[in-house]
Amino acid sequence: MDIVQLLIVGIIVGSIIGLGAIGLTLTYGVMKFANFAHGDLMTLGMFLAFFIVADIGLAGGKIGPLSFGWGMLPAALFAMAGVAAIALLIDRFVFRPLRVRGGGFITMAIASLGIGIGLRAVVQMIWGPSPTRYTSGINKAVTIFGEVKVEPDQFVIVALTLVLAAAVYVLLYRTKLGKAMRATADNPALAEVAGIETESVRRWVWVLGGALIAVAGIMLALQAQLRFDAGFNLLLPLFAATILGGIGNPAGALVGGLIVGVSQEVSTEWIDTGLKPGVPFVILILMLLVRPRGLFGSSV
């Protein structure tokens, strides 16, 4: 495939990874552990939207050349609210009790691994193991820059990623809540003595991270398809992007996602496509060895 075409696909895949990694890096920065359930929350998001547009049938026709209709809007809102609510419940009944007992990084990470397995099993039980799509039919690609083909949905994916990333930036750097999130990530003990209700801040981080990963899940389903293990399979690229961008650094996570996505796709010009999933792993190992604080350092 032409390298420019691979680059464009890489940017699209990287946008999805980047958006997912923004949520992961926020929870990592504030909660101080690697949430291995993040990928499965992504899967949950894509299937909650599927519940609205396919199970209930609120597809709403198609919007112009896009593969989905106006029904995707309430579906996305439902998925965002649903994943945020599930993330809050998990925090309330699993992570918070562990936190209160002084559970360390390993304890929390292992607990999240178990939660991820549980979520995956529930999704598979409800929606089955077979891949599916939101709607049938072909999303006809348009040609840009000569011979580069891009599907209309993919424009939406990149644009929405940029809009949401900008919104997260505004939240973190321009609002009281966002600054409290950054303060809690910096030093939770000091945040407490400064009078910040850190538990409330943590809840908002789960809401934000859950909502973002739900949107990333829907994008992934639009780009590829819905699978019960789709989010889990993206976990390694998500962590690679998070570490590449610097843990707790949302802007870094987005750039990290783009780098991982582009590297992954462009690498297939020289290596077998089957080896593509190994690229994020190589990036992850190299970053941990050479620059463990990430390209941009930890900022949240």
Added chain:
Amino acid sequence: MSALLSATDLHAGYGDAEIIHGVDLRIGAGEIVTLIGPNGAGKSTLFKAIFGAIRPTQGRVHFRDRDVTTLSAPQMVAAGASFVPQTDNVFPSLSVRENLEMGGYARSDGLDERIDELLGLFPDLAARTGLRASRLSGGQRQALAIGRALMLDPVLLLLDEPTASLSPIMRGEIFERLLRVRDAGVALLIVEQNAKEALRISDRGYVMVGGRVVLEQSGAEMLDNADVGRLFLGQGPDAPQDAD
């Protein structure tokens, strides 16, 4: 003087290890009180127990005529107390201004006005409001930590080693600013390594040894006390280090 804060028969520690054993202490409105003692005397633990960072196992703490023994740190902040820890006392990735904003997190109004007031008190910070706290010097960082703690107009400020690791010039500046804070009506309870300088600005002092208060005197009396001088103010050959 009626007590703004009093601790009565206070016991506290970590897990099964009791560090402070029945401490009585009081501080009046607008007073400066310094707590000195050797390493491991329990001074920092006493601060944490008073401020709600750890739960006392016995005894009571009263603040502004209210029993605050079981209050958490954020609740103590809401009640009008504030705390400057010895280390990690600023948010390093936040700017100077954002650090002050976080100090005023619970303020419903007058945030900008209060920030301006405090930047007037700490002019060194005024020119650096957009700078990340991690890039400040030790003295500037300490000033920011104190400013952050003053954002909610507390009536009592607890300071754990406010001049640790600072140059003599910076120490002098910090103590001079603390006097101005006191003049604004804020009572100060200080644990200080540089005990002599702290006692000079203090109305009273306490000596803690082995988790107990063993002496209470005015600041001037302590400076004149030969035993205190020899043991804690570096005025004798067998003076131990006094920090915890």
